[in-house]
Amino acid sequence: MSEQKNPEATQEVPKRTSAKKWTESARKVRGLVRDMYVRAFTEGKPVAWVMFTLVNELFVAMDVVPVYPENFAGLCATKRVGNPFIDRAEADGFSNVSCSYARIGLGYAALWKDMGEIPSFAPDGGMAKPIMMVGSSLVCDTRYKWFQTYSRYMDVPYYAFDMLGPPASTAYRPDVREQYIKYNLAQLQGLVSFMEERLGKKMDWDKLDEIVRRGEKTYVLWYDAYMLAGGAVPCPFPAEDSFNCFFPAFFMMGEVEALDFYQGLYDEIKYKVDNKMGSIPEEKYRLLWGGGLPPWHTMQIFNYVEEQGAVFVFQSTYLPLRFADVPDRITDPLERMVHSRYEAAISRAELDRKLGLFDLCNFVGLGNPLLFVDEFKVDGVVMHWLRSCRGTTIGQVYQKNLLEERTSIPTLFLESDMCDVRDYFEADWKVKLSAFLETLEARKRAGS
Amino acid sequence: MAFFAGIDVGSVTTKVVITRDSELTAYHVVPSGANYKMAAQKAMEEVLAKAGLSLKDIACIVATGYGASNADFATLKVTDISCCAKGVNHLFPSVRTVIDVGGQASKAIRVNEEGRSTNFVVSERCAAGSGRFLQIIARVLQIELGDVGPLSLQAKKPVIYTTSCAVFGESEAISRIAEGTPKEDILAGVHNAMALKIYSLISGVGLEEECAIAGGGALDVGLIKRLEEKLGVHLLVPPQPQIMAALGAALMAEERSLALAS
Amino acid sequence: MYFAGVDIGSTMTKVVIMDEVVLACVIGPTGAEHRRLANKVMEEALRQVNLPFDEISYVVATGYGRISVPFADKQITEITCHAKGVSSLFPTVHTAIDIGGQDAKGIKIADGRVVGFVMNDKCAAGTGRFLEVIADDLGLRLEEMGELSLNSKNRVEISSTCTVFAAQEVVSRIAEGTPIEDVLAGLHEAIASRVFRMVERLKIERDVVVTGGVAKNIGVVKALEEHAGFPVLVPEEPLLTGAVGAALLGKELTLKALESGRPIERGARRLEVATFFE
Amino acid sequence: MAKGLDWAKRLYENRSQRAKELREEGKKVIGYICAFPPRELITAAGLVPYRITGTLEPIAEADAYLETLMCPYVRSCLDLGIKKQYDFVDGMIWPHTCDNIQKTFDIWKHYVPHSYFHYLDVPHMPDPSSFEFFAKELDVLKGSLEEFGGVKITEECLKEAIGVHNENRALLRQLTGLRKQAPPLISATEMTQVMMAAMSIPVYESNEMLKNIIEEVSTRKDGPQNKATRLLIYGCEIDDIAFINLVEECGANVVIDDLCMGTRDYWKDVVMEGDPLKNLAHRILGEIMCPRTFRRSRGTRQQDLDNRFSYIRDFAKEFNVNGAILYIIRYCDTFEFDAPEVRDYLEEAGIRVLHLEDDYSLTSIQGYKTRIQAFLEMIE
Ligand SMILES: Nc1ncnc2c1ncn2[C@@H]1O[C@H](COP(=O)(O)OP(=O)(O)O)[C@@H](O)[C@H]1O
Ligand SMILES: Nc1ncnc2c1ncn2[C@@H]1O[C@H](COP(=O)(O)OP(=O)(O)O)[C@@H](O)[C@H]1O
Ligand code: SF4
Ligand code: SF4
Ligand code: SF4
Secondary structure, three states: OOOOOOOOOOOOOOOOOOOOOOOHHHHHHHHHHHHHHHHHHHOOOOEEEEOOOOOHHHHHHOOOEEEOHHHHHHHHHHOOOOHHHHHHHHHOOOOOOOOHHHHHHHHHHHHHHHHOOOOOOOHHHOOOOOOEEEEEOOOOOHHHHHHHHHHHOOOOOEEEEOOOOOOOOOOOOHHHHHHHHHHHHHHHHHHHHHHHHHHOOOOOHHHHHHHHHHHHHHHHHHHHHHHHHHHOOOOOOOHHHHHHHOHHHHHOOOOHHHHHHHHHHHHHHHHHHHOOOOOOOOOOEEEEEEEOOOOHHHOOHHHHHHHOOEEEEEEOOOOOOOOOOOOOOOOOHHHHHHHHHHHHHHHHHHHHHHOOOOOOOOOOOOOHHHHHHHHOOOOEEEEEEEOOOOOOOOOHHHHHHHHHHHOOOOEEEEEEOOOOHHHOOHHHHHHHHHHHHHHHHHHHHHHO | OOEEEEEEEOOOEEEEEEEEOOEEEEEEEEEOOOOHHHHHHHHHHHHHHHHOOOHHHEEEEEEEOOOHHHOOOOOEEOOHHHHHHHHHHHHOOOOOEEEEEOOOOEEEEEEOOOOOEEEEEEOOOOHHHOHHHHHHHHHHHOOOHHHHHHHHOOOOOOOOOOOOOHHHHHHHHHHHHHHOOOHHHHHHHHHHHHHHHHHHHHHOOOOOOOEEEEOHHHHOHHHHHHHHHHHOOOEEOOOOHHHHHHHHHHHHHHHHHHHHHO | OEEEEEEEOOOEEEEEEEOOOEEEEEEEEOOHHHHHOHHHHHHHHHHHHOOOHHHEEEEEEEOOOOOEOOOOOEEOOHHHHHHHHHHHHOOOOOEEEEEOOOOEEEEEEEOOEEEEEEEEOOOOOOOHHHHHHHHHHHOOOHHHHHHHHOOOOOOOOOOOOOHHHHHHHHHHHHHHOOOHHHHHHHHHHHHHHHHHHHHHHHOOOOOEEEEOHHHHOHHHHHHHHHHHOOOOEOOOOOOOHHHHHHHHHHHHHHHHHHHHOOOOOOOOOOOOOOEOOO | OOOHHHHHHHHHHOOOHHHHHHHHOOOOEEEEOOOOOOHHHHHHOOOEEEEOOOOOOOOOHHHHOOOOOOOHHHHHHHHHHHOOOOOOOOEEEEEOOOHHHHHHHHHHHHHOOOOEEEEEOOOOOOOHHHHHHHHHHHHHHHHHHHHHHOOOOOHHHHHHHHHHHHHHHHHHHHHHHOOOOOOOOOOHHHHHHHHHHHOOOOHHHHHHHHHHHHHHHHOOOOOOOOOOEEEEEEEOOOOOHHHHHHHHHOOEEEEEEEOOOOHHHHOOOOOOOOOHHHHHHHHHHHHOOOOOOOOOOOOOHHHHHHHHHHHHHHHHHHOOOOEEEEEEEOOOHHHHHHHHHHHHHHHHOOOEEEEEEEOOOHHHHHOOHHHHHHHHHHHO
16 A cells, blocks of 8 residues: 555644653753754854764864754654655655655755745754765665755755675675775765865864774763663663764764763763663563664654553664774774774674674674663564665564564564654554553563 | 453444353444444443343453443453454464454464464554455445355456555446446455455464464455465364454453452 | 537546537436446437437547447547646636546646646545545535535544545544534545645646536635645536546547548447446 | 567566576576676676566565565565575575665575575775775676686686677667667567566577567568657666556557666676776676766766766657656665656656656556556647
């Protein structure tokens, strides 16, 4: 069935779409987000629209304010103001199954052009006009195609680059490593040249070096904080909070504030773990958010689950990268960036191999949930099928099949979209979640 | 000895079951109609009359189904997924997969030896794969629901629908009749279309050897045959498939009371 | 010379006979068993103008059931016919929205010609069938739904998209005591927003004309206007535009052929029962 | 043995027949998906390349392994794989063309047993570093094929294979040329059958068949059908005659295509001089005009669009078309993002466009009749 959009889903914002925030750190994120958009208007620095690709450090080093349309789309969804943008993009012929981040991003530019000014309902003042756009092929096809189409609405030079991930099955081989690192490095160099040309200034390599090394520290703290929280009983840091707290890692990497943020987060989690402080009073079921972006339009659904004694102790969508130490002999900061990202991919691939998944080429890290259900004492896995995101949806059934082959943990699929509220049906979600918790209850009793 | 009740307020029919010692005492089915509250009330009253009991003889009532919240006399609400698993397990302890074809949705449920659902999938929000489609077609063909199955079994050349929408499927059936297509071929076409939808649904939970079918759709032998063909397994059918969720609900009520008592 | 247009829709069969002006128009049901009896509607129209069938120079069939009409000379899709019909009535039209029983369409028109179109015929939500099903369940007449809904003060939201489930939702809403006008207003808005969003792909330009049976429903028309932000035009008899367009196209073809001295391409037409399947 | 178009038609109706025979004779068959894997290497290793496709029949088995919210074409391919329809294939080469193909590879590998699998990474960018990377990937593929085939692929035999495949492409272009006149000497339905047949037999046989067909078709006095309207079809995969046939039945001649199993696959040759792997890399990454490969442009929007789409406009001019149909498979992201641009670009050039987003199924295709007819009426 293809034509089942709910036509009359309202644009009215329900009383609350966001979830309650349990951690102090998560509460700070909203301010950081707002800052990103406001700075782009007020600081007078050049602005770039960027696809998240693990290269934020370059923008920090070049003194550019990066704005991430992906994040903006999520923000619009949280405020339930995304659909006018979506409608506008669809009116131009973009498919209703194209990434809703892209539809919001394109619709924003289109409405801006139509009206001659930024639509007043754009949250946080909207995205400031960029002088360049940067996209990449990392994660999914949308991420290099989408920006290519922006020229319909605005005349901004666009650069796309490859950041290829090695096949998990051969990633550990030295020749494969060399081939990938060489290519990814060349691609990053291409990006730097483009930025230099656009900005009319040279990269300050020493400054970049400092930023990259700060970033490395930040990645470690991010990883440690998340992993510490995942294993803790009771859960001190539920998934709805970690869906917030990836923001600095994705969109502010290299900045001092990001480092401080994760230090703060780590300390807070450590304190809560040490004092056995859980986010809900009685933790009956521990859930894993096993795949798919969250429903930005209705994050309070997490609270619905919590009211019934269940908590999402971890989400494996925005998984922190495990950065192995980059050897000191590598002094070129670009090279350091490429190396650390390659190592992170390898460490996920190694984990897959450890779980006996030798053959995987493209699902690097597919084994993660298998590991998490074990290490984080998870009772059930919930995954989210997104109508408009192939990137994080393909593979969920495969993952479920693997879970079934190797564990007895049940899986629930929920369906909607990360932004398009027309694809979300609250009553369905509630019934499915309740039935799932009943299932878990049954298994508990059967087991005991 | 106390009695227990389960009430399943479905989108098409409301079913009540009274049990005692995990044995069926009485059951009753009424159409849900437009007013679920009234239907729930009526079903309850009538089943009590049938059993010669009054409400205060019932120790605990569990409500389930699409309109469960309308049974305000119930002690507890449980989803129809868990209840259906429970009910089927009671009759067929060895069954591990349950297909439920109701009025509004089709479901596939995995059941463990305890009668608990361990996994499930529910069909999309489109009437094309639900029992409602059958009802609609039966109405336009002017045949009783009960005759749908037997008639469909006689089909020689099932039609292939050019639309998957239940509403347009209805119009298409009308034109087919006008063209002189035999009713059985139209029905078999509908059954084929539904079986395909349900089949892909089951793929989502995986099919285990022992498989049962419940819900009103299980009253339809035509659908069962097409499904069996597609799935390549034999389907177990309870004598009253429609009341499985209500039965499960009653059993849950018992269980619940026992747990409280101990 | 006389020309006829036959529009066999999913719900209604419409026949128009004209020479310089429209001489006769008959609207009969397509639905249920009447489906194949399009010839009866034709005969009725002939009776009105008192002409034998052979006097008709050219017959164009259009609509959902155009495919096997044994008494037509040519089949032309309802999109082209609607555009023709609409622009003959409203020369200023640029966008036509047609909501019939089985589909909803948007047509972009320039100088009386189709320059683009969109169409939905996969799902009954957002078509006239949606309203028919609901009217049937509520025991209302289609004619009264529009007016009734205008009294609504507090439009409800229909949460089901599917026609079948929406119908059920509506029935239980009413059983709960929600005023019927509020429910109807919600339904009309549901159709309007669905259709409007689809037609927007064409970049809606004024003037906008709404046709098809659903254009008779003032509630849907008002809801469409709300979306558009300006008034739309509705023909006096919105059901007939397709048939009028068909007749006009037949006339054009004939005149062109006569002018150039070419023979008129004709079907071997017989005034008998039409079939629906090829 | 059937000849010419009949030969193609029979193969189209029973695509795997020849591959199965060859396998009986002890040959090994390598399945590949999409236009990106270099068939030249497969041929050079003494193996038989066979293009994997789907079917317009309803998908059932694959739903237990793949989400229903993704490209129905790949889902259908996997469905056939799970149903053991590709049992005669010994090995598989899957390229990284789109997310759907890339990710399905692992699932295929897990659930469909073949004795050989190779994943070919393909960069998305057209930079010198990308070509270098890709040539290296091709080298890795060469090594793995050598191992599987138990042969050494010398430069000489690779060049020979390239030559034969170039000839294959040249023949296809020659045949396509016969569609230029009015009426076209070969119908699009026939052409689709030829394409599908050509991709299911060894290239030597394919060449023989094509020569045969060209001979047959050139002697035709008139095309099989003469329609007023000449159309171009642009899109992703069309591997069945159903859609093309419907368009032709509605009263148009489809005279040229830009499809993955059409001209996109054979319009450009591999250069013969120099390093064959580099040349292969250059053809695949540089010359196959697929939206999945990024095309850099530092110029104006117009230059960018020309760079990406002018070849389609040129086809339209050269083959004298009156309109174009964009046939886009739903959930195919790369094509979905380009579609509005292609539409506007062609409209701008005076070519009317019908944009269809399809579910890749027989039922959905049949539903387009009114749309196609209305489109033809619109451009007449
Ligand atoms: N006698 C019958 N023969 C065949 N099918 C029937 C019969 N009675 C009901 N059904 C089917 O059962 C469906 C209702 O199933 P039910 O389980 O009662 O649904 P719900 O729980 O949603 O009310 C109807 O839509 C119809 O298709
Ligand atoms: N008098 C009326 N008032 C309101 N709606 C009407 C009226 N008559 C018909 N309709 C609506 O119009 C639809 C039929 O429109 P029509 O254009 O004739 O469709 P088709 O061309 O498919 O037969 C019906 O489904 C119904 O919803
Ligand atoms: S991963 Fe999903 S949400 Fe992100 S850009 Fe790709 S398609 Fe869009
Ligand atoms: S296609 Fe038909 S049955 Fe399905 S949602 Fe639409 S109206 Fe309902
Ligand atoms: S149709 Fe598109 S998404 Fe599907 S396999 Fe082809 S390129 Fe990939």
